[in-house]
Amino acid sequence: MDIRVSAAAKDRDTRSHVEEIENLVTPGDIITSDSGFMRGHGTYNSEDDRLLASVAGVVERVNKLICVKPLKTRYNGEIGDVVIGRIIEVQQRRWKVETHAKLDSSLLLSSVNLPGGELRRRSEEDEKMMREYLKEGDLISAEVQSVFADGSLSLHTRSLKYGKLGQGTLVQVSPSLIKRRKTHFHHLPCGATIILGNNGYVWICPTETEEMDQTGGYELNLKPVQRSDREVVARLRNCVQLLAAQKMQLYDTSVLYTYEASLNFKIKDILKPEIGLEILEQTQHRLEIEGT
Protein backbone atom coordinates (compact mmCIF):
# COMPACT_ATOMS: atom_id res chain seq x y z
CA MET A 1 0.00 0.00 0.00
CA ASP A 2 1.16 3.47 -0.80
CA ILE A 3 0.67 6.12 1.89
CA ARG A 4 1.73 9.71 1.35
CA VAL A 5 1.50 12.89 3.38
CA SER A 6 0.17 15.88 1.47
CA ALA A 7 2.50 18.33 3.17
CA ALA A 8 5.48 16.38 1.90
CA ALA A 9 4.44 16.79 -1.71
CA LYS A 10 6.36 19.38 -3.67
CA ASP A 11 4.73 22.73 -3.98
CA ARG A 12 2.93 22.40 -7.28
CA ASP A 13 2.65 26.10 -7.93
CA THR A 14 5.80 26.41 -9.99
CA ARG A 15 4.69 29.67 -11.53
CA SER A 16 6.20 32.22 -9.20
CA HIS A 17 4.72 35.32 -10.74
CA VAL A 18 1.06 35.60 -11.58
CA GLU A 19 0.79 38.24 -14.23
CA GLU A 20 -2.68 39.26 -15.07
CA ILE A 21 -3.47 38.05 -18.56
CA GLU A 22 -4.78 40.48 -21.10
CA ASN A 23 -8.45 40.95 -21.65
CA LEU A 24 -9.40 39.43 -18.34
CA VAL A 25 -12.90 40.44 -17.24
CA THR A 26 -15.09 39.62 -14.29
CA PRO A 27 -18.89 39.87 -14.01
CA GLY A 28 -20.04 43.46 -14.25
CA ASP A 29 -16.94 44.74 -16.05
CA ILE A 30 -17.54 47.06 -18.98
CA ILE A 31 -16.13 45.53 -22.16
CA THR A 32 -16.94 48.38 -24.48
CA SER A 33 -19.29 51.32 -24.73
CA ASP A 34 -19.41 51.08 -28.49
CA SER A 35 -22.80 49.78 -29.55
CA GLY A 36 -21.58 48.52 -32.91
CA PHE A 37 -20.61 45.07 -31.63
CA MET A 38 -22.73 41.94 -31.50
CA ARG A 39 -23.20 40.15 -28.18
CA GLY A 40 -21.74 36.66 -27.87
CA HIS A 41 -21.65 34.19 -24.98
CA GLY A 42 -20.81 35.62 -21.59
CA THR A 43 -21.97 39.17 -22.24
CA TYR A 44 -25.13 41.15 -21.74
CA ASN A 45 -26.47 44.61 -22.52
CA SER A 46 -26.94 47.05 -19.71
CA GLU A 47 -29.72 49.64 -19.73
CA ASP A 48 -27.64 52.41 -21.26
CA ASP A 49 -26.49 50.26 -24.17
CA ARG A 50 -23.08 49.27 -22.83
CA LEU A 51 -21.68 45.79 -23.19
CA LEU A 52 -20.95 44.15 -19.82
CA ALA A 53 -19.37 40.82 -19.00
CA SER A 54 -21.46 38.26 -17.13
CA VAL A 55 -18.79 35.64 -16.42
CA ALA A 56 -15.14 35.72 -15.36
CA GLY A 57 -12.88 34.92 -18.27
CA VAL A 58 -10.98 36.12 -21.33
CA VAL A 59 -12.54 38.42 -23.91
CA GLU A 60 -12.45 37.08 -27.45
CA ARG A 61 -13.21 39.22 -30.42
CA VAL A 62 -13.95 37.92 -33.91
CA ASN A 63 -14.66 40.87 -36.22
CA LYS A 64 -17.84 42.30 -34.78
CA LEU A 65 -18.68 39.51 -32.35
CA ILE A 66 -17.51 39.83 -28.75
CA CYS A 67 -17.74 36.94 -26.31
CA VAL A 68 -16.21 36.07 -22.98
CA LYS A 69 -14.79 32.59 -22.57
CA PRO A 70 -15.01 31.42 -18.94
CA LEU A 71 -12.70 28.79 -17.43
CA LYS A 72 -15.33 26.32 -16.41
CA THR A 73 -18.72 26.15 -18.01
CA ARG A 74 -21.29 23.72 -19.29
CA TYR A 75 -20.87 22.77 -22.92
CA ASN A 76 -22.27 25.31 -25.39
CA GLY A 77 -23.02 23.47 -28.60
CA GLU A 78 -22.05 24.66 -32.05
CA ILE A 79 -23.31 23.08 -35.26
CA GLY A 80 -20.84 20.48 -36.49
CA ASP A 81 -19.30 19.60 -33.13
CA VAL A 82 -18.58 15.99 -32.29
CA VAL A 83 -20.04 15.02 -28.93
CA ILE A 84 -20.23 11.88 -26.84
CA GLY A 85 -23.38 11.40 -24.81
CA ARG A 86 -25.30 8.93 -22.72
CA ILE A 87 -28.92 8.02 -23.43
CA ILE A 88 -31.08 8.93 -20.48
CA GLU A 89 -34.59 8.57 -21.87
CA VAL A 90 -36.40 6.90 -24.73
CA GLN A 91 -39.31 9.07 -25.84
CA GLN A 92 -41.75 9.01 -28.68
CA ARG A 93 -39.65 9.23 -31.84
CA ARG A 94 -36.53 10.53 -30.10
CA TRP A 95 -33.92 9.82 -27.46
CA LYS A 96 -32.81 12.25 -24.75
CA VAL A 97 -29.04 12.37 -24.50
CA GLU A 98 -26.99 13.79 -21.66
CA THR A 99 -24.00 15.78 -22.97
CA HIS A 100 -22.95 17.95 -20.00
CA ALA A 101 -24.74 20.94 -21.54
CA LYS A 102 -27.24 23.23 -19.86
CA LEU A 103 -30.17 21.23 -21.20
CA ASP A 104 -30.43 17.64 -22.40
CA SER A 105 -29.83 17.09 -26.09
CA SER A 106 -32.23 15.26 -28.41
CA LEU A 107 -31.43 12.54 -30.90
CA LEU A 108 -34.38 12.29 -33.27
CA LEU A 109 -35.35 8.95 -34.74
CA SER A 110 -35.09 10.45 -38.18
CA SER A 111 -31.49 11.41 -37.53
CA VAL A 112 -30.11 7.91 -36.97
CA ASN A 113 -29.18 5.17 -39.39
CA LEU A 114 -31.47 2.18 -39.10
CA PRO A 115 -29.75 -1.10 -38.36
CA GLY A 116 -29.30 -2.97 -41.56
CA GLY A 117 -28.48 0.27 -43.27
CA GLU A 118 -31.68 0.63 -45.28
CA LEU A 119 -33.08 4.00 -46.19
CA ARG A 120 -36.80 4.23 -45.69
CA ARG A 121 -39.39 6.32 -43.90
CA ARG A 122 -39.65 5.59 -40.22
CA SER A 123 -42.83 3.71 -39.45
CA GLU A 124 -44.79 2.74 -36.38
CA GLU A 125 -42.76 -0.43 -35.89
CA ASP A 126 -39.57 1.60 -35.85
CA GLU A 127 -40.90 3.63 -32.93
CA LYS A 128 -41.67 0.49 -30.99
CA MET A 129 -38.25 -0.94 -31.80
CA MET A 130 -36.39 2.16 -30.62
CA ARG A 131 -35.41 0.52 -27.39
CA GLU A 132 -33.78 -2.30 -29.31
CA TYR A 133 -31.46 0.16 -31.05
CA LEU A 134 -30.47 2.39 -28.16
CA LYS A 135 -31.62 2.14 -24.58
CA GLU A 136 -30.97 4.07 -21.38
CA GLY A 137 -27.33 3.98 -20.36
CA ASP A 138 -25.83 3.47 -23.82
CA LEU A 139 -22.97 5.72 -24.90
CA ILE A 140 -23.05 7.20 -28.38
CA SER A 141 -20.89 9.48 -30.48
CA ALA A 142 -22.81 11.97 -32.58
CA GLU A 143 -22.58 15.29 -34.34
CA VAL A 144 -24.57 18.43 -33.52
CA GLN A 145 -27.07 19.02 -36.29
CA SER A 146 -28.80 22.14 -35.01
CA VAL A 147 -29.48 24.21 -31.92
CA PHE A 148 -33.04 24.84 -30.73
CA ALA A 149 -34.22 28.27 -29.65
CA ASP A 150 -33.83 27.51 -25.95
CA GLY A 151 -30.25 26.35 -26.40
CA SER A 152 -30.70 22.58 -26.42
CA LEU A 153 -28.93 20.60 -29.12
CA SER A 154 -30.24 18.29 -31.79
CA LEU A 155 -27.83 15.47 -32.65
CA HIS A 156 -27.49 13.11 -35.58
CA THR A 157 -25.52 9.94 -36.23
CA ARG A 158 -25.93 9.84 -39.93
CA SER A 159 -22.42 8.68 -40.73
CA LEU A 160 -20.76 5.35 -40.17
CA LYS A 161 -18.16 6.78 -37.85
CA TYR A 162 -20.85 7.78 -35.32
CA GLY A 163 -23.08 5.44 -33.40
CA LYS A 164 -23.11 3.30 -30.29
CA LEU A 165 -19.78 2.96 -28.49
CA GLY A 166 -18.63 -0.48 -27.43
CA GLN A 167 -15.83 -1.48 -25.08
CA GLY A 168 -13.64 1.35 -23.80
CA THR A 169 -13.17 4.03 -21.16
CA LEU A 170 -14.88 7.37 -20.76
CA VAL A 171 -13.05 10.32 -19.18
CA GLN A 172 -14.96 13.47 -18.25
CA VAL A 173 -13.06 16.75 -18.42
CA SER A 174 -14.03 20.39 -18.71
CA PRO A 175 -15.26 21.35 -22.22
CA SER A 176 -12.89 24.31 -22.38
CA LEU A 177 -9.89 21.97 -22.41
CA ILE A 178 -10.73 20.33 -25.73
CA LYS A 179 -9.06 22.15 -28.60
CA ARG A 180 -11.16 22.67 -31.71
CA ARG A 181 -9.58 20.73 -34.56
CA LYS A 182 -10.61 19.49 -38.00
CA THR A 183 -11.10 15.97 -36.78
CA HIS A 184 -11.81 14.60 -33.35
CA PHE A 185 -11.36 10.90 -34.08
CA HIS A 186 -7.75 9.89 -33.71
CA HIS A 187 -6.20 6.47 -34.26
CA LEU A 188 -3.06 6.60 -32.18
CA PRO A 189 -0.04 4.56 -33.21
CA CYS A 190 -0.03 2.77 -29.84
CA GLY A 191 -3.07 0.75 -30.87
CA ALA A 192 -5.91 2.75 -29.36
CA THR A 193 -8.55 5.06 -30.75
CA ILE A 194 -9.41 8.24 -28.92
CA ILE A 195 -12.50 10.36 -29.56
CA LEU A 196 -12.28 13.88 -28.09
CA GLY A 197 -15.85 15.07 -27.76
CA ASN A 198 -16.28 18.86 -27.78
CA ASN A 199 -18.50 18.54 -24.72
CA GLY A 200 -15.60 17.36 -22.58
CA TYR A 201 -16.26 13.62 -22.77
CA VAL A 202 -13.24 11.67 -24.05
CA TRP A 203 -13.64 8.08 -25.21
CA ILE A 204 -10.68 5.72 -25.36
CA CYS A 205 -10.98 2.28 -26.89
CA PRO A 206 -8.77 -0.27 -28.61
CA THR A 207 -8.59 0.16 -32.38
CA GLU A 208 -10.88 -2.06 -34.40
CA THR A 209 -8.82 -4.19 -36.69
CA GLU A 210 -11.57 -5.56 -38.93
CA GLU A 211 -13.43 -3.53 -41.48
CA MET A 212 -16.67 -2.03 -40.25
CA ASP A 213 -19.62 -3.52 -42.09
CA GLN A 214 -22.48 -1.49 -43.34
CA THR A 215 -24.50 -2.24 -40.25
CA GLY A 216 -25.25 1.34 -39.38
CA GLY A 217 -23.10 1.41 -36.28
CA TYR A 218 -25.08 -0.85 -33.96
CA GLU A 219 -22.96 -3.98 -33.88
CA LEU A 220 -20.97 -4.08 -30.69
CA ASN A 221 -17.76 -6.01 -30.51
CA LEU A 222 -18.15 -7.83 -27.21
CA LYS A 223 -15.18 -10.17 -27.52
CA PRO A 224 -12.89 -9.98 -24.49
CA VAL A 225 -10.17 -7.40 -25.00
CA GLN A 226 -6.54 -8.51 -24.64
CA ARG A 227 -4.56 -7.44 -21.62
CA SER A 228 -2.02 -5.47 -23.65
CA ASP A 229 -4.79 -3.43 -25.26
CA ARG A 230 -6.36 -2.83 -21.88
CA GLU A 231 -3.06 -1.57 -20.53
CA VAL A 232 -2.72 0.89 -23.41
CA VAL A 233 -6.24 2.17 -22.77
CA ALA A 234 -5.59 2.50 -19.03
CA ARG A 235 -2.35 4.37 -19.61
CA LEU A 236 -4.03 6.76 -22.02
CA ARG A 237 -6.81 7.35 -19.54
CA ASN A 238 -4.34 8.29 -16.81
CA CYS A 239 -2.55 10.63 -19.22
CA VAL A 240 -5.79 12.38 -20.12
CA GLN A 241 -6.65 12.78 -16.43
CA LEU A 242 -3.20 14.23 -15.80
CA LEU A 243 -3.53 16.80 -18.59
CA ALA A 244 -6.98 17.74 -17.37
CA ALA A 245 -5.84 18.16 -13.77
CA GLN A 246 -3.17 20.62 -14.88
CA LYS A 247 -5.64 22.39 -17.16
CA MET A 248 -3.67 21.77 -20.34
CA GLN A 249 -5.33 21.72 -23.74
CA LEU A 250 -6.27 18.26 -25.00
CA TYR A 251 -5.56 17.35 -28.59
CA ASP A 252 -4.06 14.35 -30.34
CA THR A 253 -0.45 15.60 -30.22
CA SER A 254 -0.51 16.53 -26.54
CA VAL A 255 -2.08 13.21 -25.54
CA LEU A 256 0.40 11.27 -27.66
CA TYR A 257 3.42 13.08 -26.23
CA THR A 258 2.17 12.56 -22.69
CA TYR A 259 1.67 8.88 -23.44
CA GLU A 260 5.19 8.52 -24.79
CA ALA A 261 6.69 10.41 -21.86
CA SER A 262 4.85 8.13 -19.45
CA LEU A 263 6.17 4.88 -20.91
CA ASN A 264 9.05 4.95 -18.44
CA PHE A 265 6.73 4.63 -15.48
CA LYS A 266 4.18 2.11 -14.33
CA ILE A 267 0.60 2.89 -15.30
CA LYS A 268 -0.61 3.58 -11.77
CA ASP A 269 2.40 5.77 -10.99
CA ILE A 270 1.19 8.35 -13.51
CA LEU A 271 -1.44 9.41 -11.02
CA LYS A 272 1.12 10.29 -8.35
CA PRO A 273 1.75 14.08 -8.22
CA GLU A 274 5.58 14.11 -8.53
CA ILE A 275 5.71 11.66 -11.40
CA GLY A 276 2.81 13.41 -13.08
CA LEU A 277 4.62 16.74 -12.94
CA GLU A 278 7.73 15.19 -14.45
CA ILE A 279 5.77 13.71 -17.33
CA LEU A 280 4.01 17.02 -17.96
CA GLU A 281 7.25 18.97 -17.98
CA GLN A 282 8.63 16.62 -20.63
CA THR A 283 5.46 16.97 -22.67
CA GLN A 284 5.41 20.76 -22.45
CA HIS A 285 9.06 20.89 -23.42
CA ARG A 286 8.45 18.72 -26.46
CA LEU A 287 5.39 20.71 -27.48
CA GLU A 288 7.33 23.95 -27.29
CA ILE A 289 10.14 22.57 -29.44
CA GLU A 290 7.85 21.17 -32.06
CA GLY A 291 5.99 24.43 -32.07
CA THR A 292 2.52 22.97 -32.48
Add this chain to the structure above:
Amino acid sequence: LVNCQYSMATFSTSERKRRPRGDRKSQEMTMHLQQTFNAAILTSLHPRSQIDIFVEVLQSDGGNYCASVNAATLAVIDAGIPMKDYVCACSASYLGDSPIVDINYLEESSGSPEITVAVLPKSEQIVFLEMNGRLHEDNLSKVVDMAVKGCKDVYGVLDRTVREHVSQVGSSLET
Protein backbone atom coordinates in the same frame (compact mmCIF):
# COMPACT_ATOMS: atom_id res chain seq x y z
CA LEU B 1 -35.18 29.26 -11.17
CA VAL B 2 -32.70 29.57 -8.30
CA ASN B 3 -33.01 27.14 -5.42
CA CYS B 4 -31.11 27.78 -2.20
CA GLN B 5 -30.60 25.85 0.98
CA TYR B 6 -28.97 27.23 4.08
CA SER B 7 -27.91 25.15 7.06
CA MET B 8 -25.59 25.58 10.03
CA ALA B 9 -23.38 22.91 11.51
CA THR B 10 -23.96 22.10 15.17
CA PHE B 11 -20.38 23.08 16.04
CA SER B 12 -20.51 26.45 14.28
CA THR B 13 -21.37 28.74 17.20
CA SER B 14 -19.61 29.08 20.54
CA GLU B 15 -22.20 26.85 22.21
CA ARG B 16 -22.84 23.53 20.51
CA LYS B 17 -26.49 23.69 19.53
CA ARG B 18 -28.54 21.04 17.84
CA ARG B 19 -30.17 22.52 14.78
CA PRO B 20 -33.07 20.69 13.19
CA ARG B 21 -33.02 20.96 9.40
CA GLY B 22 -35.72 23.24 8.08
CA ASP B 23 -36.27 25.29 11.19
CA ARG B 24 -37.61 28.81 10.89
CA LYS B 25 -34.32 30.65 10.93
CA SER B 26 -32.84 28.47 8.20
CA GLN B 27 -35.95 28.85 6.11
CA GLU B 28 -35.81 32.61 6.45
CA MET B 29 -32.15 32.71 5.46
CA THR B 30 -32.89 30.43 2.53
CA MET B 31 -35.58 32.77 1.28
CA HIS B 32 -33.34 35.81 1.62
CA LEU B 33 -30.53 34.09 -0.31
CA GLN B 34 -32.98 33.04 -2.97
CA GLN B 35 -34.31 36.57 -3.41
CA THR B 36 -30.81 37.97 -3.59
CA PHE B 37 -29.54 35.57 -6.20
CA ASN B 38 -32.66 35.68 -8.29
CA ALA B 39 -31.92 39.34 -8.77
CA ALA B 40 -28.29 38.82 -9.72
CA ILE B 41 -28.17 35.66 -11.84
CA LEU B 42 -29.31 35.91 -15.46
CA THR B 43 -31.79 33.05 -15.26
CA SER B 44 -33.16 33.76 -18.72
CA LEU B 45 -30.04 32.10 -20.11
CA HIS B 46 -30.97 28.86 -18.34
CA PRO B 47 -34.52 28.11 -19.45
CA ARG B 48 -36.34 25.20 -17.85
CA SER B 49 -33.38 24.64 -15.51
CA GLN B 50 -32.81 24.95 -11.79
CA ILE B 51 -29.64 26.40 -10.28
CA ASP B 52 -28.96 24.98 -6.78
CA ILE B 53 -26.98 26.95 -4.21
CA PHE B 54 -26.33 25.05 -0.97
CA VAL B 55 -24.62 26.91 1.87
CA GLU B 56 -23.32 25.15 4.97
CA VAL B 57 -21.93 27.35 7.76
CA LEU B 58 -18.99 25.71 9.50
CA GLN B 59 -17.95 28.47 11.87
CA SER B 60 -19.95 31.53 12.74
CA ASP B 61 -19.28 34.64 14.76
CA GLY B 62 -22.00 36.91 13.38
CA GLY B 63 -22.49 38.01 9.80
CA ASN B 64 -23.87 34.67 8.58
CA TYR B 65 -25.91 36.12 5.76
CA CYS B 66 -23.02 38.28 4.53
CA ALA B 67 -20.55 35.42 4.49
CA SER B 68 -23.09 33.16 2.73
CA VAL B 69 -23.76 35.72 0.02
CA ASN B 70 -20.08 36.42 -0.61
CA ALA B 71 -19.19 32.75 -0.71
CA ALA B 72 -22.11 31.92 -3.00
CA THR B 73 -21.08 34.74 -5.37
CA LEU B 74 -17.62 33.22 -5.70
CA ALA B 75 -19.12 29.77 -6.25
CA VAL B 76 -21.44 31.01 -9.00
CA ILE B 77 -18.58 32.81 -10.74
CA ASP B 78 -16.39 29.73 -10.54
CA ALA B 79 -19.15 27.61 -12.06
CA GLY B 80 -19.34 29.93 -15.04
CA ILE B 81 -23.01 30.85 -14.49
CA PRO B 82 -23.66 34.32 -15.97
CA MET B 83 -24.42 37.05 -13.43
CA LYS B 84 -25.13 40.75 -13.77
CA ASP B 85 -22.41 41.67 -11.33
CA TYR B 86 -20.82 40.46 -8.11
CA VAL B 87 -23.14 40.43 -5.07
CA CYS B 88 -21.34 41.66 -1.97
CA ALA B 89 -22.91 41.84 1.46
CA CYS B 90 -21.90 43.59 4.66
CA SER B 91 -23.49 44.45 7.98
CA ALA B 92 -23.33 47.68 9.96
CA SER B 93 -24.63 49.01 13.24
CA TYR B 94 -24.74 52.09 15.44
CA LEU B 95 -23.05 51.77 18.79
CA GLY B 96 -22.54 54.59 21.22
CA ASP B 97 -22.50 57.51 18.86
CA SER B 98 -20.63 56.10 15.89
CA PRO B 99 -21.58 53.76 13.06
CA ILE B 100 -19.57 50.54 12.94
CA VAL B 101 -19.20 48.05 10.13
CA ASP B 102 -18.99 44.23 9.95
CA ILE B 103 -20.36 43.42 13.38
CA ASN B 104 -19.69 40.16 15.16
CA TYR B 105 -21.93 37.94 17.24
CA LEU B 106 -21.28 39.81 20.50
CA GLU B 107 -22.18 43.16 18.98
CA GLU B 108 -25.22 41.59 17.28
CA SER B 109 -26.65 40.24 20.50
CA SER B 110 -25.91 43.36 22.56
CA GLY B 111 -29.21 44.93 21.53
CA SER B 112 -27.91 47.55 19.12
CA PRO B 113 -29.64 47.85 15.74
CA GLU B 114 -28.18 45.82 12.89
CA ILE B 115 -28.47 46.62 9.20
CA THR B 116 -27.46 44.04 6.60
CA VAL B 117 -27.05 45.17 3.03
CA ALA B 118 -26.30 43.31 -0.19
CA VAL B 119 -25.34 45.41 -3.23
CA LEU B 120 -24.22 45.08 -6.84
CA PRO B 121 -21.00 47.10 -6.48
CA LYS B 122 -20.61 48.55 -9.99
CA SER B 123 -24.05 50.09 -10.17
CA GLU B 124 -24.38 50.55 -6.39
CA GLN B 125 -27.83 49.03 -6.53
CA ILE B 126 -29.10 47.56 -3.28
CA VAL B 127 -30.38 44.01 -3.76
CA PHE B 128 -31.25 43.23 -0.17
CA LEU B 129 -31.68 45.33 2.96
CA GLU B 130 -32.62 44.04 6.38
CA MET B 131 -32.75 45.75 9.73
CA ASN B 132 -33.07 44.38 13.24
CA GLY B 133 -33.61 46.57 16.23
CA ARG B 134 -34.45 50.26 16.51
CA LEU B 135 -32.47 52.99 14.86
CA HIS B 136 -33.10 56.71 14.91
CA GLU B 137 -33.87 57.94 11.42
CA ASP B 138 -31.20 60.63 11.61
CA ASN B 139 -28.56 57.93 11.84
CA LEU B 140 -30.06 55.73 9.14
CA SER B 141 -28.29 57.20 6.12
CA LYS B 142 -24.92 57.18 7.88
CA VAL B 143 -25.20 53.52 8.79
CA VAL B 144 -26.43 52.45 5.37
CA ASP B 145 -23.62 54.38 3.71
CA MET B 146 -21.12 52.65 5.94
CA ALA B 147 -22.52 49.25 5.05
CA VAL B 148 -22.42 50.03 1.33
CA LYS B 149 -18.82 51.16 1.64
CA GLY B 150 -18.04 47.92 3.46
CA CYS B 151 -19.58 46.02 0.53
CA LYS B 152 -17.37 47.87 -1.92
CA ASP B 153 -14.31 46.90 0.11
CA VAL B 154 -15.43 43.28 0.07
CA TYR B 155 -15.87 43.59 -3.68
CA GLY B 156 -12.26 44.74 -4.00
CA VAL B 157 -11.02 41.65 -2.20
CA LEU B 158 -13.27 39.24 -4.12
CA ASP B 159 -12.40 40.76 -7.49
CA ARG B 160 -8.67 40.62 -6.87
CA THR B 161 -8.87 36.96 -5.88
CA VAL B 162 -10.96 36.03 -8.91
CA ARG B 163 -8.59 37.81 -11.25
CA GLU B 164 -5.54 36.10 -9.74
CA HIS B 165 -7.20 32.71 -9.97
CA VAL B 166 -8.32 33.17 -13.58
CA SER B 167 -4.89 34.45 -14.58
CA GLN B 168 -3.17 31.51 -12.99
CA VAL B 169 -5.41 28.87 -14.52
CA GLY B 170 -5.90 30.74 -17.76
CA SER B 171 -2.19 31.05 -18.41
CA SER B 172 -1.83 27.28 -18.47
CA LEU B 173 -4.79 27.09 -20.83
CA GLU B 174 -3.12 29.39 -23.30
CA THR B 175 -0.07 27.14 -23.80
